[in-house]
Amino acid sequence: MLTSGPVVVMEVPEVLNVKEVHSFMEELGPLLESNRPRVVFDCSQVRSMEGAGVEMLLRCLEEVLKRDGDLKLAALSPEAEVILELMRVSRVFETFQNCEDAVRSFNTIPADAVPRDTPWYANVFGDLGVLKQAS
Numbered sequence: 841m842l843t844s845g846p847v848v849v850m851e852v853p854e855v856l857n858v859k860e861v862h863s864f865m866e867e868l869g870p871l872l873e874s875n876r877p878r879v880v881f882d883c884s885q886v887r888s889m890e891g892a893g894v895e896m897l898l899r900c901l902e903e904v905l906k907r908d909g910d911l912k913l914a915a916l917s918p919e920a921e922v923i924l925e926l927m928r929v930s931r932v933f934e935t936f937q938n939c940e941d942a943v944r945s946f947n948t949i950p951a952d953a954v955p956r957d958t959p960w961y962a963n964v965f966g967d968l969g970v971l972k973q974a975s
Contacts, residue, residue: 847878847943849914854885856893865896872900877909880942884915889923898929910934914942 848871853860871877879900886893897913904911914936916924924930936942 847880847946849880849882849939849943851882851884852886852920854887856886856889856896858890858892861892861896868900872903872907874909875907877904877907877911878946879904879909879911880936880939881911881913882915882939883913883920884917886917886920889920891927894923894927894929898932901933910946912936912942912945914939 850864850868853864856864868879871879881897881900901911912934913920915938916935921930924933934945936945
């Protein structure tokens with residue numbers, strides 16, 4: 841596991857079968873339970889991926905999204921790219937040519953820059969209470 845500031849970069853094993861998924865998830869588990877996890881999976885070493893590997897990727901994405909985080913895939917090997925295409929999940933993940941670009945993509949909008957208690961429409965419409973009073 842490598843870290844780059846608040847982003848964690850994890851190297852995905854060469855063979856992603858049931859056994860490897862289990863050990864990978866043991867290492868990754870505590871990270872997935874943190875608040876706003878930011879994770880990049882380095883897939884450059886992947887040579888073989890079974891259905892359990894694809895399922896693990898989807899489960900990890902689901903867990904980080906539940907906690908207001910994100911998971912991105914970087915440096916997909918040709919083998920990993922083909923498997924994700926065949927399983928029809930390639931569009932679910934945001935992918936990057938290399939880990940540096942994936943890590944940098946997290947820094948475009950810092951997670952703390954958007955207040956959690958401000959509604960999404962506040963920047964566009966301002967305070968709706970003022971609009972209601974005016975009408």
